[in-house]
Amino acid sequence: MFRVYSKEQEGIFYLSPYTDVFIDNEKLVIRQTLYNCIVMLKAAPDYSNRLLNALQQGVHESVLFKLLNEVLDNEEVEKTVNNWMCKGVLE
Secondary structure, three states, rough: OOOOOOHHHHEEEOOOOOEEEEOOOOOOEEOOOOEEEEEEEEEHHHHHHHHHHHHHOOEEHHHHHHHHHHOHHHHHHHHHHHHHHHOOOOO
């Protein structure tokens, strides 16, 4: 699977198609299958589903930061996005 990006998609984040997702009552776990990298976020299932739905549709940076700010401190949001980008979870 691959995506063709256009100028209209600039600044929009997507969940990598190369991921497996696990949600339980306490956390969201995403495994990037190409590099076998795992990221985890402490969150309730309803929040995890909202975040995943946004990322599957494509979400602007400001909206993603606002979503993550619901479960993370301000300083952790940017670190989390950078970490997820480096691990190939976000595109």
